Amino acid sequence: MDLKLKIWRQKDSQSRGKFVNYKLNDVSPDSSFLEMLDVLNEELVERNEEPIVFDHDCREGICGACGMVINGRPHGPDSLITVCQLHMRKFKHGDTIVIEPWRARAFPLIKDLMVDRYAFDKLIQESGFVSVNTGSAPEANSIPVKKHYADLAMDAAACIGCGACVAACKNASAMLFVGAKVSHLTLLPQGKIEAKERVLQMVAKMDELGFGNCTNTGACEAECPKGITLTNIARLNREYYYAKV
Amino acid sequence: MHRIHSNIPEGPLTEKWSSYKSNQNLVNPANKRKLDIIVVGTGLAGGAAAASLAEMGFKVKSFCYQDSPRRAHSIAAQGGINAAKNYQNDGDSIFRLFFDTVKGGDYRSREGNVYRLAEVSNQIIDQCVAQGVPFAREYGGTLDNRSFGGALVSRTFYARGQTGQQLLLGAYQSLSRQIKQGNVEMYPRMEMQNLVMVDGKARGIICRDVITGKLERFSAHAVVLATGGYGNVFFLSTMAMGANASAIWQCHKKGALFGNPCYVQIHPTCIPVHGEYQSKLTLMSESLRNDGRIWVPKNKEDAEKLQKGEISGSEIPEENRDYYLERRYPAFGNLVPRDVASRAAKERCDAGYGVNSTGLAVFLDFKDSIARLGKDVIEAKYGNLFQMYEKITDDNPYEMPMMIYPAIHYSMGGIWVDYELQTTVPGLFATGESNFSDHGANRLGASALMQGLADGYFVLPYTIQNYLAHEINTPRFPTDLKEFEQAESEVRKRLEDLMAVKGSQTVDTIHKRLGKIMWDYVGMARNKDGLELAIEEIQNLKEDFWNNLKIPGEMDDLNPELQKATRLADFLELGELMAMDAMHREESCGGHFREEFQTGEGEALRNDKDFAYVAAWEYKGEGKEPELHKEALKFENVELKQRNYK
Numbered sequence: 001m002d003l004k005l006k007i008w009r010q011k012d013s014q015s016r017g018k019f020v021n022y023k024l025n026d027v028s029p030d031s032s033f034l035e036m037l038d039v040l041n042e043e044l045v046e047r048n049e050e051p052i053v054f055d056h057d058c059r060e061g062i063c064g065a066c067g068m069v070i071n072g073r074p075h076g077p078d079s080l081i082t083v084c085q086l087h088m089r090k091f092k093h094g095d096t097i098v099i100e101p102w103r104a105r106a107f108p109l110i111k112d113l114m115v116d117r118y119a120f121d122k123l124i125q126e127s128g129f130v131s132v133n134t135g136s137a138p139e140a141n142s143i144p145v146k147k148h149y150a151d152l153a154m155d156a157a158a159c160i161g162c163g164a165c166v167a168a169c170k171n172a173s174a175m176l177f178v179g180a181k182v183s184h185l186t187l188l189p190q191g192k193i194e195a196k197e198r199v200l201q202m203v204a205k206m207d208e209l210g211f212g213n214c215t216n217t218g219a220c221e222a223e224c225p226k227g228i229t230l231t232n233i234a235r236l237n238r239e240y241y242y243a244k245v
Numbered sequence: 246m247h248r249i250h251s252n253i254p255e256g257p258l259t260e261k262w263s264s265y266k267s268n269q270n271l272v273n274p275a276n277k278r279k280l281d282i283i284v285v286g287t288g289l290a291g292g293a294a295a296a297s298l299a300e301m302g303f304k305v306k307s308f309c310y311q312d313s314p315r316r317a318h319s320i321a322a323q324g325g326i327n328a329a330k331n332y333q334n335d336g337d338s339i340f341r342l343f344f345d346t347v348k349g350g351d352y353r354s355r356e357g358n359v360y361r362l363a364e365v366s367n368q369i370i371d372q373c374v375a376q377g378v379p380f381a382r383e384y385g386g387t388l389d390n391r392s393f394g395g396a397l398v399s400r401t402f403y404a405r406g407q408t409g410q411q412l413l414l415g416a417y418q419s420l421s422r423q424i425k426q427g428n429v430e431m432y433p434r435m436e437m438q439n440l441v442m443v444d445g446k447a448r449g450i451i452c453r454d455v456i457t458g459k460l461e462r463f464s465a466h467a468v469v470l471a472t473g474g475y476g477n478v479f480f481l482s483t484m485a486m487g488a489n490a491s492a493i494w495q496c497h498k499k500g501a502l503f504g505n506p507c508y509v510q511i512h513p514t515c516i517p518v519h520g521e522y523q524s525k526l527t528l529m530s531e532s533l534r535n536d537g538r539i540w541v542p543k544n545k546e547d548a549e550k551l552q553k554g555e556i557s558g559s560e561i562p563e564e565n566r567d568y569y570l571e572r573r574y575p576a577f578g579n580l581v582p583r584d585v586a587s588r589a590a591k592e593r594c595d596a597g598y599g600v601n602s603t604g605l606a607v608f609l610d611f612k613d614s615i616a617r618l619g620k621d622v623i624e625a626k627y628g629n630l631f632q633m634y635e636k637i638t639d640d641n642p643y644e645m646p647m648m649i650y651p652a653i654h655y656s657m658g659g660i661w662v663d664y665e666l667q668t669t670v671p672g673l674f675a676t677g678e679s680n681f682s683d684h685g686a687n688r689l690g691a692s693a694l695m696q697g698l699a700d701g702y703f704v705l706p707y708t709i710q711n712y713l714a715h716e717i718n719t720p721r722f723p724t725d726l727k728e729f730e731q732a733e734s735e736v737r738k739r740l741e742d743l744m745a746v747k748g749s750q751t752v753d754t755i756h757k758r759l760g761k762i763m764w765d766y767v768g769m770a771r772n773k774d775g776l777e778l779a780i781e782e783i784q785n786l787k788e789d790f791w792n793n794l795k796i797p798g799e800m801d802d803l804n805p806e807l808q809k810a811t812r813l814a815d816f817l818e819l820g821e822l823m824a825m826d827a828m829h830r831e832e833s834c835g836g837h838f839r840e841e842f843q844t845g846e847g848e849a850l851r852n853d854k855d856f857a858y859v860a861a862w863e864y865k866g867e868g869k870e871p872e873l874h875k876e877a878l879k880f881e882n883v884e885l886k887q888r889n890y891k
Contacts, residue, residue: 028520028522030519030520030639031520031522031523032524032637034524035522035523035524036522038522038524038753039522042751042753042754044797045751045795045797045806046751046795048795048797049797050797050798051797051805051806053803053805055312056486057311057316057318057485057486057487058316058318058320058321058485058486059485059486059524059525059527060321060525060527060528060633061633062320062321062407062410063311063316063317063318063320063321063485064313064315064316065311065312065316078636080632081636085633085636085637086636087636087637087639089639110456110803111803114803116312117312117313118312118313118433120313121313121314121315121421121431121433124315124417124418124421125421125422125424125425126425127425128418128421129376129377129418129419129421129422130375130376130377130418131422132372132375132376132419133297133300134293134296134297134300134372134419134702134703134706135297135368135372135702135703136375137368137371137372137374137375137376138371138375139371140330140370140371140373140374140388141330141332141387141388143374144382144385144386144387145382145386146382146386147382147383147384147386150379150380150381150382151379153377153379154379154381154404154405154411157379157404157411157414158405158407158410160410161313161315184377184379185377188377188379190374190375190376190377191377
């Protein structure tokens with residue numbers, strides 16, 4: 001298929017960015033979206049132009065490195081997948097595809113489609129962990145965990161930290177990301193001990209890092225490639241109030 | 246001339262590790278905070294090591310090329326992690342895990358190392374559960390297990406199809422806690438380019454800041470490599486796009502011997518190659534072989550119709566299907582080790598029974614399991630894998646059998662280390678997949694996660710102290726020493742040379758050519774003529790690379806093409822060493838299959854008399870033949886046998 005691409009190009013965080021139009025012909029419907037960009041980049045390099053910069057690594061939908069807004073939707077038109085798992089058969093011959101970076105104050109742009117998501121790491125560093133040193137763990141089966149809660153914890157822990165929830169949110173809120181981590185750890189007995197401090201610290205840090213508030217629109221849930229649900233935000237709110245009173 | 250000693254403690258197998266720990270040197274708490282340790286890589290081995298060392302009180306500097314330490318490729322491991330807990334009461338034990346691992350590695354690993362690995366495996370599960378890793382559980386609340394290839398017991402712990410992700414997040418969260426406490430300085434988007442040695446010891450590294458392109462210097466009392474495997478030398482592999490061998494290769498050139506470079510694992514269950522534009526191969530977890538049955542048509546006419554797209558697999562009646570693994574290996578069936586399963590698939594496809602348009606695919610069929618257990622049970626076990634398969638291939642595996650083919654997956658070879666995980670460069674350690682140590686010539690499923698975390702949590706944090714105990718009087722030192730200057734200028738020169746080529750070929754074009762040479766001649770089946778040809782072709786390709794490479798943009802800037810080029814320059818050199826190692830090893834063992842050395846039934850034929858050793862290669866300089874050192878492998882607790890999975 002032949003495609004028209006409108007891609008956001010920006011030299012660095014200080015420069016002014018703009019959309020640049022490209023034409024790409026004979027794209028295989030079986031190639032992935034990033035492979036389509038690889039082909040374009042090879043053409044650009046052949047012409048001595050700088051390739052389009054974007055983050056990507058595992059290309060299996062699990063590392064969370066890739067992410068771009070495609071035709072207005074984080075990770076593009078398919079559901080429950082990252083960009084690297086999106087395949088060109090979702091598009092038609094002659095389509096125009098608009099590609100932009102994540103846009104959020106807490107994710108400053110680095111170049112083209114690459115942004116800095118270290119704010120997510122700072123949230124985890126704040127208290128997204130269980131304080132247990134290597135070597136001090138009790139026998140693994142000494143604390144039974146109800147399968148139902150272990151499964152819910154796994155649902156929440158499936159978050160890959162890609163930032164699509166923030167990019168989708170009109171307030172650039174990180175509530176789904178924080179809600180997932182708070183849920184994952186609070187649902188398990190191992191994480192319960194620090195539950196109050198954790199939720200208070202992570203919420204305060206979220207504000208400090210410039211993420212916006214949640215207004216229950218649900219765009220985050222709709223775009224999350226791992227199907228993290230709004231229930232996790234509800235649980236975050238409940239844990240927060242519980243810690244406050 | 247290097248003397249290589251494995252430094253395995255004396256005494257009975259079961260007491261080696263405890264006696265080592267009882268007698269080793271330790272560093273007292275007041276001295277720990279005066280000692281700096283560099284850890285390169287933040288996967289299971291690196292993340293766990295950095296967190297554990299920092300908890301102990303050392304000052305750690307942690308590096309990764311990704312934007313976050315959470316993205317290391319350990320995250321992509323799907324199936325699970327082995328441990329000898331024997332929760333299933335099916336006869337498992339530390340000895341049995343040790344035995345299976347030595348046998349699975351085709352008797353090319355060290356008994357002492359493997360036994361230690363099996364011993365600490367149980368502690369790993371305890372540690373991960375305490376961190377909040379949401380392993381699968383039974384209704385009674387206890388941990389669930391599943392079986393995996395190469396074992397007759399169920400000892401694999403798992404978190405759906407995302408075990409690697411969950412274990413990595415556990416290590417990452419522990420690392421994050423230490424970053425907050427100020428014990429770890431985290432340097433994301435920093436790629437190691439060179440090792441700095443002062444007075445013969447590893448004392449620092451030179452990194453390139455991926456964003457600014459600037460070179461930076463870092464000093465420490467010891468350097469730990471945890472940079473993963475080198476499968477990307479084949480271009481197409483199940484590795485992450487950025488995974489590379491540059492850190493280990495630069496250390497190799499500075500004196501660290503390279504162990505068994507020809508041992509790479511080809512994973513049997515990957516989605517087949519589909520086009521020229523393809524950038525990587527996707528693995529489907531080996532756990533699928535628990536419930537999926539592998540087959541090709543019995544009749545070549547059916548295979549030919551499948552290849553032409555005239556019929557689909559589900560149209561072939563039961564009696565015309567050849568479940569070749571069940572036929573050849575009735576005891577293990579579809580659960581034979583990876584090297585055996587991969588070769589069997591290649592054998593069928595080479596004989597003309599492949600089932601897709603390229604003829605390079607076999608079926609993995611869930612029809613019987615769905616009929617026996619119901620679609621819901623299969624979906625609960627493998628739902629995410631089935632979804633991934635459907636997104637990539639546009640086929641629904643609940644209705645149509647999956648198509649799979651082997652792909653490059655894991656590097657058993659790596660930097661040579663002794664029992665303490667120390668390389669032949671004093672103060673330089675290597676952990677996880679980056680070292681050569683525990684898997685011999687073939688790794689069993691669910692053992693990579695085990696080894697990464699064993700090294701990171703429970704082995705290196707001890708053994709490194711035996712070295713650091715002698716460094717307590719060495720003060721922190723500045724990075725303006727001439728050795729740092731020298732190491733940085735070597736890197737700068739190389740980058741300038743790459744930028745100066747200004748030829749006409751892109752990095753990926755050359756990398757794809759290297760990958761083809763490697764896959765054709767240094768892949769699943771190797772022979773002397775092919776390997777000789779491969780060495781010649783790689784040398785020609787290297788020349789082409791340094792004369793015709795094209796890199797746009799600037800050196801001191803974010804430049805993904807330059808980044809890829811530095812990695813490829815090292816892959817080209819490593820690829821040649823792999824071919825040389827494969828050529829010198831005139832036997833077949835595990836993942837290394839030499840066509841000249843096979844049994845009448847086409848199984849790998851080892852030569853224990855001449856080749857029961859670790860091949861450790863020493864770099865002798867540009868254009869010079871590397872020197873081979875041999876570390877003899879002694880087997881006192883396991884009898885060497887022809888592996889039998891029948």
